Amino acid sequence: MSAPTSPTPPRSDLPVHLALLGVQLSFGGFHVIGKAVIEELAPLALAGMRVAVATPILLLIAWRHDRCLPRRRDLPVLAGLGLLGVCLNQVLFIVGLQYTTATNAAILMSSIPVFAVAVAAVLRTESIGKRRVAGITLAVAGALVVLGPGQLSGQNAAFLGNLLILINCLSYAVFLVLQRPILERLPWRTTIAWSFLFGGLAVLAVAAGDLRELDLATLDADVWAGLAYIVIFPTVLSYSINTWAVKRCSASLAATYTTAQPLFAAALAGWFLGESLGWREGIGLALIASGLYWVSRRPGVRPMVPTHE
Numbered sequence: 001m002s003a004p005t006s007p008t009p010p011r012s013d014l015p016v017h018l019a020l021l022g023v024q025l026s027f028g029g030f031h032v033i034g035k036a037v038i039e040e041l042a043p044l045a046l047a048g049m050r051v052a053v054a055t056p057i058l059l060l061i062a063w064r065h066d067r068c069l070p071r072r073r074d075l076p077v078l079a080g081l082g083l084l085g086v087c088l089n090q091v092l093f094i095v096g097l098q099y100t101t102a103t104n105a106a107i108l109m110s111s112i113p114v115f116a117v118a119v120a121a122v123l124r125t126e127s128i129g130k131r132r133v134a135g136i137t138l139a140v141a142g143a144l145v146v147l148g149p150g151q152l153s154g155q156n157a158a159f160l161g162n163l164l165i166l167i168n169c170l171s172y173a174v175f176l177v178l179q180r181p182i183l184e185r186l187p188w189r190t191t192i193a194w195s196f197l198f199g200g201l202a203v204l205a206v207a208a209g210d211l212r213e214l215d216l217a218t219l220d221a222d223v224w225a226g227l228a229y230i231v232i233f234p235t236v237l238s239y240s241i242n243t244w245a246v247k248r249c250s251a252s253l254a255a256t257y258t259t260a261q262p263l264f265a266a267a268l269a270g271w272f273l274g275e276s277l278g279w280r281e282g283i284g285l286a287l288i289a290s291g292l293y294w295v296s297r298r299p300g301v302r303p304m305v306p307t308h309e
Helices: 016-037 045-067 071-098 102-109 112-122 129-148 158-184 188-213 223-246 252-272 281-296
Strands: none
Touching: 016 071, 016 102, 016 223, 016 252, 045 071, 045 188, 045 223, 071 102, 071 158, 071 188, 071 252, 102 129, 102 158, 102 252, 102 281, 112 129, 112 158, 112 252, 112 281, 129 281, 158 188, 158 252, 188 223, 223 252, 252 281
16 A cells, blocks of 8 residues: 655745735725826726736736747637726726725725625535625625715716726626636736736727827826826736736635725825715725625635646
C-alpha cells in the first residue's frame, strides 16, 4: 500500500483580503474624483477616455505575462463579461454619478453582494436559505430608503441617478458571478484584458458623440490629474487586482468587500466635496450593512487552484 500523500498546506488568505480592501479604497476615491471630473467633462466622454487608455495597457500587460489568446469558444463569454462589467458598469455609474451624490453612489454600491448572492442562487452556483432571503430583503430595503419614497415619481434627477447606480450594481454582480468559471480556463490577466477589449469597444460606440465634441485643449491640469487617477487606480489596477482575487476566493467574498466603499467614499466626499450623510442615507446604510451581515455569514468557498500566474 502506498503511503498517503500529505495534504497541500493552505495558502494564506491575507493577501486576498488586503487586495480586495485596496480595490474598494481605490473605487471609493473614484466616487469623489469622478464626481469632480464630470463637472468639467461630459460623463460619456470620461467613460470613453477611460477605456481608450486603459484597454491597450491591460492588453499589453496580459500579452507580456501570459502570451495567451482566448479560444474561439471563450470569446462570447468574454464579450458578455465586457458588456456587463465594463460597458454597462462604467457607463451607468458615470452617468448616474452626474445626477446623484458621491456618498449616495457609494451606499448603493453596497447592494452588489446581495445581488451577487441572488444571481448565484438563480444560476444554482450557491444555495440560498431563509437567512439569506432575510438579508437580501434588508439590503434591498436599505437601497430603497436611499432612493427615497418621495422621489419615486421618476422625475427627480437624484432618483434617476440613484436608479442608474443601482442597475450598475446588478450588472457588476452578474459580472463577478460569471467571471469565476472562465478563470478556470484562462489566466486572470488575459480574462480582464479581453473583457475590456469587448466592453471598451461598446463604451466607445456609446460615447462617440461626446468624444467628437471634446476639446482636449480646454481641459485644465486638475482634470488631467483626475483622469490619470481614474485610469490607473480604479481601472487598470483595481480591475486587475479584483480579478486576481476572485480567482483565489469567491465572487461572493469579492462582492462583500464593496461594503467598504461607503466608508471610504463618505470620508473622502466630506473632505473634498463637503458632502455629509443625512438621516435617510444613514438608515439606508444601516439596513444594507445588516442585510450583508446575514448574507455573508456562510462557510467559505474553496478557492480555485491557480493554474495561471
